[in-house]
Amino acid sequence: MLDKRDLQKCIHCGLCLQACPTYVATGQEAESPRGRIYLMRQAHEGRLEWSQVRPHIDACMGCLGCQTACPSGVPYAKLIEAARAEVETHARAPLQRFMRRQAIKHFTTPQRLRLMLRLAQRVGMRRPPRWLARRLGADGVALRLPTLPAQAWRPTRTVYPAQGTPKARVGLLLGCAMQVLFDRVHRATIGMLTLAGYEVHVPRKQGCCGALWVHNGYPQEAQRNAHVLFEAFRTVDYIAVNAAGCGSTMKEYGLLFQGTPEHAVAEEFARRVRDVHELLYQADLPAPKRDDSLTITYHDACHLVHGQGIRVQPRALLQRLPSVQLIEMDGAEMCCGSAGIYNLLQPKLACDALLRKVQNIRNTGATIVASANPGCTLWIRQGLQEAGLPVQVLHPVEILAKAYDAMP
Numbered sequence: 218m219l220d221k222r223d224l225q226k227c228i229h230c231g232l233c234l235q236a237c238p239t240y241v242a243t244g245q246e247a248e249s250p251r252g253r254i255y256l257m258r259q260a261h262e263g264r265l266e267w268s269q270v271r272p273h274i275d276a277c278m279g280c281l282g283c284q285t286a287c288p289s290g291v292p293y294a295k296l297i298e299a300a301r302a303e304v305e306t307h308a309r310a311p312l313q314r315f316m317r318r319q320a321i322k323h324f325t326t327p328q329r330l331r332l333m334l335r336l337a338q339r340v341g342m343r344r345p346p347r348w349l350a351r352r353l354g355a356d357g358v359a360l361r362l363p364t365l366p367a368q369a370w371r372p373t374r375t376v377y378p379a380q381g382t383p384k385a386r387v388g389l390l391l392g393c394a395m396q397v398l399f400d401r402v403h404r405a406t407i408g409m410l411t412l413a414g415y416e417v418h419v420p421r422k423q424g425c426c427g428a429l430w431v432h433n434g435y436p437q438e439a440q441r442n443a444h445v446l447f448e449a450f451r452t453v454d455y456i457a458v459n460a461a462g463c464g465s466t467m468k469e470y471g472l473l474f475q476g477t478p479e480h481a482v483a484e485e486f487a488r489r490v491r492d493v494h495e496l497l498y499q500a501d502l503p504a505p506k507r508d509d510s511l512t513i514t515y516h517d518a519c520h521l522v523h524g525q526g527i528r529v530q531p532r533a534l535l536q537r538l539p540s541v542q543l544i545e546m547d548g549a550e551m552c553c554g555s556a557g558i559y560n561l562l563q564p565k566l567a568c569d570a571l572l573r574k575v576q577n578i579r580n581t582g583a584t585i586v587a588s589a590n591p592g593c594t595l596w597i598r599q600g601l602q603e604a605g606l607p608v609q610v611l612h613p614v615e616i617l618a619k620a621y622d623a624m625p
């Protein structure tokens with residue numbers, strides 16, 4: 218629920234404007250954080266209909282660049298999630314609402330996602346069909362469907378022992394897209410965490426963290442997902458996450474369950490969630506085994522940098538590799554436009570953000586982009602390919618696991 222006190226924290230100073238990719242792209246106040254907060258307030262106080270505000274809420278990437286930039290402590294993440302729930306309840310046509318729910322359900326269920334991509338691959342479909350985009354409320358299609366790895370990966374054990382005396386038990390979240398498309402990142406994560414002295418537990422019965430649900434205005438579905446994780450990770454000291462969007466949502470479970478009987482359980486769970494870079498950064502890692510000369514630029518995934526305040530750790534870990542040259546790109550903290558399923562729903566603004574990101578990458582001359590979120594990785598890969606740039610996009614732990622020879 219929107220909280221009037223949160224809305225009133227905005228003092229209209231405008232310091233967030235240049236951090237907002239949709240304002241930078243359009244120059245329109247209604248597509249800025251300040252404008253959106255004003256519109257939310259109008260709708261909350263009954264001076265506007267939610268249907269009038271909806272286009273501007275839909276066009277928000279939810280990147281939280283504004284939250285980092287704001288000197289007044291406006292909790293924008295909380296506001297946009299509540300506003301989206303209002304829009305879904307009061308201002309979305311039933312068919313579009315149904316289609317959006319179906320899309321999220323298919324993306325967040327690994328078996329369905331795998332099947333959907335396999336069928337698309339079999340019939341040679343490169344992009345989601347236009348009729349589907351229209352039904353979802355999108356005015357075009359830009360996103361390319363990702364290619365499935367040749368073989369589906371399953372963890373071979375439920376417990377991977379630590380190298381040396383275990384310092385803690387860490388449960389690994391497998392997630393949805395991560396599980397289906399990024400098995401190398403999971404294997405690298407297991408390899409690096411065990412090398413760092415953690416015993417890694419991979420519960421078989423786990424599922425989606427609920428991020429896509431809560432970011433698109435369906436908090437109750439997100440709660441249902443969270444319940445499964447509470448049980449799956451009951452006995453571990455930490456829950457390790459290697460996808461920025463998932464980690465950010467799981468650290469906010471306290472907020473998701475506010476006012477419910479599960480609030481204390483959710484808070485306790487959230488306190489144990491760690492991004493993989495946090496766990497590796499605080500560990501004593503041995504010297505790397507390989508010393509490849511690499512030129513890397515780091516893309517700050519929004520839900521890592523703005524959602525979790527993690528910007529130092531991934532960079533520091535990469536800089537521990539002696540022959541890595543890390544070159545900062547302009548706008549590293551600016552959203553690439555992927556933003557969950559935003560690039561499916563808002564192709565024009567998503568492409569605008571992607572083109573800016575690709576140009577900034579090009580300017581660095583790097584041959585590798587390090588990115589710690591699956592959506593960003595796929596979208597930036599697509600942008601680089603379309604621009605004809607031979608640049609790889611890898612998760613930082615993949616780069617680390619290769620250097621430490623830690624891939625199981």
Ligand code: SF4
Nearest residue numbers: 237277278280281283
């Ligand atoms: S979340 Fe991102 S796109 Fe939305 S208002 Fe804030 S800065 Fe702009």
Ligand code: SF4
Nearest residue numbers: 227228230231233287
């Ligand atoms: S920086 Fe914060 S207080 Fe200033 S306009 Fe943006 S949201 Fe409002």
